Amino acid sequence: MILLFAIFGSLLVVLIAFISVALTVRNLSGISFPSVLEVDDAVEWISERLPEEVASQLRKDEVFKIIGWWLDSLDSAGLTSEHGQEIGEGRAKNNNAESIADLDIAVDEVVARALGDTEPLNEVAVVVVLDLLIVYLTETGAIGSQPTEQG
Secondary structure, eight states: OHHHHHHHHHHHHHHHHHHHHHHHHHHHHTOOOOOOOOHHHHHHHHHHHSOHHHHTTOOHHHHHHHHHHHHHHHHHTTOOOOTTSOTTHHHHHHHSSOOOOOHHHHHHHHHHHHHTSSSOOOHHHHHHHHHHHHHHHHHHTSSSSSOOSOO
């Protein structure tokens, strides 16, 4: 009789554990976690995918500098955020409008800064880095609706 209660108790504990895990997985599958841009990871990812011609012209610190300029451009457009805020949250509250960044303006600003730097960078190389940055942000889910399996 005691053996029957022990088996029944063990099965009941396992059943409760499976149900708890299943409910937690179901609840978490509907939650979208924010994407955070890790600049060092982005620099590595972009550097690995640069075409040979561009890779021969740029060092990793220059890729880092280009990403920084792009982030400065987004900051001046009001699309950066502090930890825990949605991107563009402050701007949307002030204007009651949707915050949209014009990527052409951001690219133009970054290219202008690259050409005006103490060691001017090739404008085509800068645009290639920015294009790969957009791909990186899309794959990690920072831009677009859902992160991909790779990101």
